[in-house]
Amino acid sequence: MRKFLVLIRKKPKRLAGPVLLTSGLLLLSFLLLTGLKPIEPPAQAKKKYNVLFIAVDDLNNDLGCYGNPLVKSPHIDRLARRGIQFDRAYTQFPLCSPSRSSLLTGYRPDQTRIYELQTHFRKNLPDVVTLPQLFKNNAYFSARIGKIFHYGVPGQIGTDGLDDPVSWNQVINPKGRDKVEESQVKNLTPNRALGSALAWYAADGTDDEQTDGLIANEAVRLLEQKKDEPFFLAVGFFRPHCPYVAPKKYYDLYPLDQITLPKEIENDLDDVPEAALFTKPSHWGLGEAERREAQRAYYASISFMDAQVGKLLDALDRLKLTDNTVVVLWSDHGYNVGQHGQWMKQSLFENSARVPLLISVPGGVRGKTSGRTVELVDLYPTLAELCGLAAPSGLAGKSLVPLLKNPNASWTKPAYSQVRRNTIFGRSVRTERWRYTEWDEGKAGAELYDHQTDPDEFTNLAQQASHKDRVKELAALLHKGFPSAQE
Template sequence: MKRLLIPALLLAALSSRAEEQPPKKYNVLFIAVDDLNNDLGCYGNTFVKTPNIDRLARRSVKFDRAYTQFPLCSPSRSSLLTGHRPDVTGIYELQTHFRKNLPDVVTLPQLFKNNGFFAARIGKIYHYGVPGQIGTDGLDDPISWERVVNPKGRDKTEESLVKNLTPGRALGSALSWHAAEGTDEEQTDGLIATGAIQILEEKKNEPFFLAVGFFRPHTPYVAPKKYFDLYDVNRIPLAKEIPNDLDDVPDAALFTKPSHWGLGEPERREAQKGYYAAVSFMDAQVGRVLDALDRLKLADNTIVVLWSDHGYNLGQHGQWMKQSLFENSARVPLIVSVPGGVKGKSSGRTVELVDLYPTLAELCGLQAPKDLEGKSLVPLLKNPAAAWDKPAYTQVRRNQLFGRSVRTERWRYTEWDGGKAGAELYDHEKDPEEFTNLAAAPEQANRVKELAALLKKGYPLAKE
């Protein structure tokens, strides 16, 4: 009996010790892309070439209805990284740092840093003015990181070569492009990929939160010539337009005035080709980082998140860029890969960028701040079709006038200045391109009432 007892006791001790072992920590590779819309292969666009993001999607859950909280860089990023909506951060423009209003907030990367992860930023995560602040810290948050890297490539030094199709607008908000000489690695985004790979190599044996922020396709649309060569300007698929499209749209809803900033079809094709070239160039840099993750055998314990700060209009309703509440501006790509998790599936639930903070905290077993305003996406990462009744909220400000929007899986409802400057209702089941505003339709009165109440619920701090 004694011979049997000793091994049994030893086995029990080993089992107890194994139970005491903390779970292996996931790393996080947090990839931010500036001004990227859903014109990607994995989202059904067969024209734009994005093989590397498509590859990531095949080993991830792809969210088909993901939305920004504010279609402008700093308000969006401040919201995602603090876990608070714009009415709490107080950030509606590009100049104010969120810590002016929330001095003690614990940001997403700061939470990881505080819990023993090596937290590093390379490129644009918090707001930078583009292209003016490339190579600087921009509106960074130093307490969030242990290391920061601010590359500056030949796209910055060759700004004088950029062609501006809208010369009345500064480069950061102009339709402008440049097909560059030289290699990928000489461009800022190429340097960002190189720096990210170096950090992966250096920190492969310790837990890390690595935030990699690519600048493209933000204007000016700069990429090596080979990416421009991927696209025939005569085959660029321009946005569908219909006569009198804007007759039922409130004036406040329009950012681009006049439509297309007065550009004709040839110039619009030229601009869109530049945007797509920049998308494909950025995609190649994402591929370099993913290759390194695989080569270093980090994919099996690294969560990968790819997101954009907002969508981007390419001529829809005559609008360009962001700062509108139309679907193309409010909707974002969001792809989340969890080791050993669901792969190659899509979720049609309405989710928000503000949901990423609680999601990553839960996946990594970290105690998140209790006042976060998003909802963890972990149930959808386990079952992309799981029951989910949470709508998505997006807002914008024009001078002092607010537009606020709520998106369910079928409907988008928007009020401008609390409805005093107009309202919009679109049925995405029948009208995915938002050509028919149903807000004033008598048969939709009950729907408007229902969605107006849902909208109000989502903006408890709203002050018109």
């Protein structure tokens, strides 16, 4: 092949203009008379899209691009300008392992039967083909850096956690000084373990010494190594999951006196079922000063993580991969920072169930938002379609490609979320206007919120006679999304 290329690169001997013109006319006349077509060079095969799959742990929608004026997230905001921002995206289960097991298998939690943090999904679905495994099976280089399947945080940082080895060609498990310096973390809720505590630490040193900094650097290294072959690169950041650890410079972005606590109203919980509450007592008894500390630390961790996302976007641009790489950024669930007296996840209020979701497609629509209700389970069929791969049959989600082409396209699909509270389930359906939730199939209470007039979910309408028909309509829609619950 090299000799052939050398030959065709040789310059032809110089011919007189008339001779060259005459030869060309004779050749064209011959082709026309004989009906033969000129030989054309073979069309270059279309290059496969790469996928950069960015997972963020415990990130809610407190981002600049989602309208939070305080939080500084310039790099995620940059990604939003490059693609579609989904304003109503929802987790299927606001807890790490159930959510990730659902997204990565393409099945709902009632199909994976993963409702807690210990059971591996392959115990229940031994033969399932995961999303990264689909790409691996189709000759993509599939790699994981950091947390994609479930890890206990911070306990399992630096290990494989509940990883799925068959999904990857390569895995990397960085461990930074945030793990080494855990003893310096300040725990505002000392009766709670660090993985579920309002705890923080403004660290010395640089970004590159922290686990998420190491994750970003390893991802850039792999992008450099694999830039000439199709890849599915899954990059899982640990922050802002608690404990909220970030270098001091990110804390400096948020003076305590500028932290605005979420709005609360008197007697807010009087019409809320007891089962709906995860944080008991409200705020775990913390006063305003300590809550400001926790919220500041959470925001600092977001800005630190955002800077690591910036490293990835810069590398795509530098390596000229931007024009051939689908970029997805998602969080496994939302996060309460004091709304209704609640903190963290494991509730079905909007702040816990709603997630940030950004998708950038080469040559696609840029800088637009979609207000359609979508789900994390929709990512599997979406990425399969974008990359021309045959997805397994029976996936629970629906491809978002129509919305990536037209963010306001007709779309009637609601979003479903659920959580387990000891022995009972809470199940919720979200349309563009309404959220309806039943606890223990309604036996432990129900909630109905009108997001058109009550976006903070302060008024539960479920027991009001004027909304009886609405409750009936949404209960039918809820039961349609959870058929196994009615068996």
